[in-house]
Amino acid sequence: MHNIGGVTSGEQYRALGLSTLAFTVCFAVWTIFSIIGVQIKQDLGLSETQFGLLVATPVLTGSLSRIFLGVWTDQFGGRIMLPLQMLITAVSVWLLASVQTYAVFLMIALGLGLAGGSFIIGVAYVSRWFEAERQGTALGIFGAGNVGAAVTNFAAPFLVIAIGWEDTARIYAVALVLMAVVFYVFAKEDPVRVEQRKTGAKPVSAAEQLEPLKDIQVWRFATYYFFVFGAFVAFASFLPRYYVGAYGVALTSAGVFAGMYSLPGSVFRALGGWMSDVWGARFVMYVTFIVSLIVLFIMSYPQTSYEVQGIPAADGTPRIFEFSFGIPLYGFVFLTVILGFVMSLGKAAVFKHIPVYFPNNVGAVGGLVGMIGGLGGFILPISFGILLDVFQVWSVVFMLMFVIVGISTIWMHLAIRRMERSKYPELASETHLSDVPH
Numbered sequence: 001m002h003n004i005g006g007v008t009s010g011e012q013y014r015a016l017g018l019s020t021l022a023f024t025v026c027f028a029v030w031t032i033f034s035i036i037g038v039q040i041k042q043d044l045g046l047s048e049t050q051f052g053l054l055v056a057t058p059v060l061t062g063s064l065s066r067i068f069l070g071v072w073t074d075q076f077g078g079r080i081m082l083p084l085q086m087l088i089t090a091v092s093v094w095l096l097a098s099v100q101t102y103a104v105f106l107m108i109a110l111g112l113g114l115a116g117g118s119f120i121i122g123v124a125y126v127s128r129w130f131e132a133e134r135q136g137t138a139l140g141i142f143g144a145g146n147v148g149a150a151v152t153n154f155a156a157p158f159l160v161i162a163i164g165w166e167d168t169a170r171i172y173a174v175a176l177v178l179m180a181v182v183f184y185v186f187a188k189e190d191p192v193r194v195e196q197r198k199t200g201a202k203p204v205s206a207a208e209q210l211e212p213l214k215d216i217q218v219w220r221f222a223t224y225y226f227f228v229f230g231a232f233v234a235f236a237s238f239l240p241r242y243y244v245g246a247y248g249v250a251l252t253s254a255g256v257f258a259g260m261y262s263l264p265g266s267v268f269r270a271l272g273g274w275m276s277d278v279w280g281a282r283f284v285m286y287v288t289f290i291v292s293l294i295v296l297f298i299m300s301y302p303q304t305s306y307e308v309q310g311i312p313a314a315d316g317t318p319r320i321f322e323f324s325f326g327i328p329l330y331g332f333v334f335l336t337v338i339l340g341f342v343m344s345l346g347k348a349a350v351f352k353h354i355p356v357y358f359p360n361n362v363g364a365v366g367g368l369v370g371m372i373g374g375l376g377g378f379i380l381p382i383s384f385g386i387l388l389d390v391f392q393v394w395s396v397v398f399m400l401m402f403v404i405v406g407i408s409t410i411w412m413h414l415a416i417r418r419m420e421r422s423k424y425p426e427l428a429s430e431t432h433l434s435d436v437p438h
Contacts, residue, residue, distance in 0.1 A: 007129060007191055015129045016138055018187050019122040020145045022082055025179045026118035027148030029093055029172050030062055033109065034149070034237040034258065035156035036165035038244065038251055044102055052385025054102075055237040056378045057109035062116015063374025070120040070367025077193040078125025079184065082118060086180035089114045093173035097166035115176075116233075116374055119143075120367045123351065128190040133277065140273020140348035146266035149236040153259035157240075157252040218358075218365055220415060221350055222372035227408055228288060228346035230376015231401060236262045237377075238384055238397070239336065246394040247329050257333050265340030272348030281349040282416065288346030289409040295339045296405060299332065299398040301325065 033040075033055045041051045073081045092111030099105050122142050130138040159168040189197075239261055243254035275284050303326040310319035327335070350369065358365040380401075387396045 023145030058113030059377035061113025065117035150262035157255035225373030229373035233377030234380035272345035276352035284349035
């Protein structure tokens with residue numbers, strides 16, 4: 001466990017506040033294609049699969065970069081790494097405004113995706129400022145920076161209509177540069193870096209930091225994050241397109257409805273961190289998966305019409321009863337709000353585990369978990385596009401997510417039961433008693 005002796009509460013709140021604000025700006029940039037991509041799709045005449053790839057490409061870079069950004073943050077500190085990452089990303093966002101062809105859009109999107117790497121930098125930086133019993137809450141508050149997706153969904157459509165998507169991209173680039181400067185000026189070196197400077201100790205080598213990745217537990221956490229974060233990013237990018245296509249609403253309205261999903265999917269992460277500190281991350285993950293299964297099952301049901309043949313009338317006239325089922329727009333929006341809420345809790349629960357189990361390897365372990373989760377945000381939009389092109393049914397997207405969550409829930413439960421029986425061997429032969437020993 002790292003030493004935070006001498007750290008004041010004011011210093012903790014400064015580190016947490018600046019990191020959360022920076023992450024919010026970065027996340028808003030990371031999901032910019034969810035809005036400007038709809039206009040680009042129309043301008044270039046892209047298919048659903050091409051649009052899915054465009055939206056997902058920034059997520060690929062943001063995911064893959066997390067593993068080495070986490071290692072570098074453990075070595076050099078977040079005060080250096082976070083501003084550097086934002087400045088490099090700003091260059092790509094600015095260049096986006098001058099792109100004309102689809103292939104170049106994809107290339108620039110790779111650079112823009114570095115904004116997603118800000119998450120693991122912030123996790124490694126913030127966790128060094130707080131005691132273990134407060135890290136769940138602190139990291140939950142930091143993770144609420146996911147609200148940047150809601151900022152983009154709410155604000156970007158109006159910017160696109162008012163000034164065009166090109167100038168919207170330039171505004172985002174300027175915001176990144178300003179945030180980088182503010183963070184560097186006002187943030188302080190974390191306690192671990194300060195201690196290393198005083199003692200002359202060298203940072204842990206990259207090989208040592210990566211050692212815990214051999215633990216299967218790390219990979220299990222990563223699969224949970226594939227849904228709670230990867231699907232969150234995928235839906236934040238996909239829902240505006242879904243509302244425009246499935247319900248025929250205007251882009252501005254689609255952005256607002258998608259923002260209503262992204263907002264609870266972000267701000268309640270702090271609540272998830274607190275719940276994980278109080279009741280345990282395992283409990284929070286069960287709540288997340290079970291509620292998600294129920295909601296996704298309802299969302300998966302396609303618009304359907306039934307024709308039922310009843311008992312003929314006395315004169316032999318056939319009786320036919322017609323029924324139809326479909327989720328109305330506002331009912332669907334309500335379901336997304338519930339889904340975003342429980343996913344927000346789950347995101348915090350996953351990252352509650354990491355500084356507890358791997359206190360000296362938060363960057364590397366968190367980087368891998370974040371990378372796998374982020375890859376969900378890359379793979380899923382492309383999968384959505386392919387499924388829509390093949391099946392031509394909007395709800396097939398949610399059918400896929402229902403299957404993924406079902407598999408994750410079963411794996412988690414089996415792993416927990418196996419750990420319980422390992423800790424309490426006498427339970428292995430007991431089949432008629434409670435699985436919680438007294």
